[in-house]
Amino acid sequence: MAASPRVRTVRGMVEDFLxxxxxxxxxxxxxxxxxxxxxxxxxxxxxxxxxxxxxxxALEAEGLLLAGVLGDLRRWPYxxxxxxxxxxxxxxxxIWEALVRALGxxxxxxxxxxxxxxxxxxxxxxxHRSEVLDQVRHLLATASSQPALNLARxxxxxxGVELSADVTASSDALDVATVTAAEEVIACGNDRNRLSGSxxxxxxxxxxxxxTDDPPLARAATPTTRLRxxxxxxxxxxxxxLIPGWLTVFPVTGAAWVFALVSLVALGAMSVAVSLVDLDTxxxxxxxxxxxxxxxxxxxxxxALAAGDPGRILAGLMMVAIIGISxxxxxxxxxxxxxxxxxxFGDTLLxxxxxxxxxxxxxxxxxxxxxVFAGLVIGGLGxxxxxLAGRVHRKEPFAFGPWLSVGWVVACCWLVYxxxxxxxxx
Numbered sequence: 001m002a003a004s005p006r007v008r009t010v011r012g013m014v015e016d017f018l019x020x021x022x023x024x025x026x027x028x029x030x031x032x033x034x035x036x037x038x039x040x041x042x043x044x045x046x047x048x049x050x051x052x053x054x055x056x057x058a059l060e061a062e063g064l065l066l067a068g069v070l071g072d073l074r075r076w077p078y079x080x081x082x083x084x085x086x087x088x089x090x091x092x093x094x095i096w097e098a099l100v101r102a103l104g105x106x107x108x109x110x111x112x113x114x115x116x117x118x119x120x121x122x123x124x125x126x127x128h129r130s131e132v133l134d135q136v137r138h139l140l141a142t143a144s145s146q147p148a149l150n151l152a153r154x155x156x157x158x159x160g161v162e163l164s165a166d167v168t169a170s171s172d173a174l175d176v177a178t179v180t181a182a183e184e185v186i187a188c189g190n191d192r193n194r195l196s197g198s199x200x201x202x203x204x205x206x207x208x209x210x211x212t213d214d215p216p217l218a219r220a221a222t223p224t225t226r227l228r229x230x231x232x233x234x235x236x237x238x239x240x241x242l243i244p245g246w247l248t249v250f251p252v253t254g255a256a257w258v259f260a261l262v263s264l265v266a267l268g269a270m271s272v273a274v275s276l277v278d279l280d281t282x283x284x285x286x287x288x289x290x291x292x293x294x295x296x297x298x299x300x301x302x303x304a305l306a307a308g309d310p311g312r313i314l315a316g317l318m319m320v321a322i323i324g325i326s327x328x329x330x331x332x333x334x335x336x337x338x339x340x341x342x343x344x345f346g347d348t349l350l351x352x353x354x355x356x357x358x359x360x361x362x363x364x365x366x367x368x369x370x371x372v373f374a375g376l377v378i379g380g381l382g383x384x385x386x387x388l389a390g391r392v393h394r395k396e397p398f399a400f401g402p403w404l405s406v407g408w409v410v411a412c413c414w415l416v417y418x419x420x421x422x423x424x425x426x
Contacts, residue, residue, distance in 0.1 A: 021245045021416055028241040035240030035268075039233040042269065046276035047222045049288060053281040055088075055201055055217050056191035059210045061181035062092045067157045068178030069099070073129050074122030075175060079182035080109040086189025089216045090207040091153040094144045095136070102135035133158065149208055192217065195397050199280035222280050232272065239268050239409055246412045249419045251363050252307055259303035260361050266295040267357050271405035274350070278401035284346030293353040300360040309363060316360035319368025323355045324348050327372075347400050354408040367411045374414070375400075375407025 084097040200220040270292020
């Protein structure tokens with residue numbers, strides 16, 4: 001039985017779209033193979049870059065916080081929300097943990113405690129300071145993994161406070177400094193414990209260091225598993241296979257074509273490397289982003305000039321300005337309402353490349369809108385799938401960089417669809 005006209009029409013639309021995406025099958029296969037091979041060193045490079053990402057540390061604040069509380073237990077209720085895991089230095093972690101145990105139920109501060117409650121509890125604890133310190137010493141000596149180091153640091157902190165106790169132990173300035181230090185310690189602990197991505201932060205060879213020159217914690221190397229390598233190779237191959245089709249649709253020939261190719265390769269390589277690092281650390285690798293974005297933009301501008309159409313550069317800059325300001329403005333409102341960021345500044349940095357470069361190459365500002373729209377939609381679906389799988393929760397951070405990187409690829413494919421199918425329908 002002959003297929004209905006509608007079926008033939010739909011089939012024809014699909015065939016035309018695929019023909020537009022892959023107008024040169026051999027070129028697509030060669031590009032895919034080269035990209036798959038290039039993905040091997042790219043994965044290793046991203047793993048090395050992961051080690052270079054910062055680890056949030058507040059080592060000076062940790063010492064100030066401990067000294068402030070050990071010097072005057074009346075400060076404890078105002079900083080009791082600090083957890084031992086918020087401390088980076090191992091001996092600071094152990095001392096705080098011992099202090100919490102020594103205070104016992106007397107040190108438990110309810111979530112709804114107000115300033116009067118904190119003041120009352122602090123006054124109750126203050127007379128028992130000597131007993132509490134002795135109990136901390138006992139716990140550090142008998143229930144910690146490094147008793148000698150912990151006790152030495154503890155006595156150092158106590159001695160430092162007691163030497164100036166007549167001047168600062170009850171001063172308002174030290175009270176404020178202690179609370180400020182607690183906030184900094186919590187923020188850094190939260191960054192390490194909740195905002196570390198899929199990678200790990202591990203102790204270094206000197207876990208008790210209080211110097212940022214020899215930090216107690218560092219990023220762990222990300223294992224280059226077969227699955228990670230295979231997925232990256234597949235993504236690189238799929239993206240590279242689409243480039244010949246994009247270059248057919250883009251209004252580029254001769255030198256403009258070559259510059260456009262360089263721009264796409266730079267943008268693609270940067271997107272993959274930055275996405276891998278973002279997944280591992282929730283940080284955008286700024287040096288790699290800057291190098292890739294700079295090369296992609298430079299080649300895109302050169303392509304526009306070689307094509308004799310410098311006006312298309314304005315389309316890319318306009319998209320960066322509109323989308324960047326819109327997202328940052330939305331994030332500002334979110335922060336005012338929820339007290340937290342809805343997105344990181346790294347996402348805005350990515351937009352400079354993923355939303356700006358494609359419109360310059362395509363000479364079509366709509367590609368910028370499609371890029372961010374596709375990234376947001378696909379990222380939302382990715383977050384929802386991860387939530388269903390129990391991998392993220394509503395208030396937990398989510399690496400959005402990879403989805404913004406996918407967005408510009410989808411946008412370029414949409415341009416092919418618009419050029420091939422929509423023109424055929426007119």
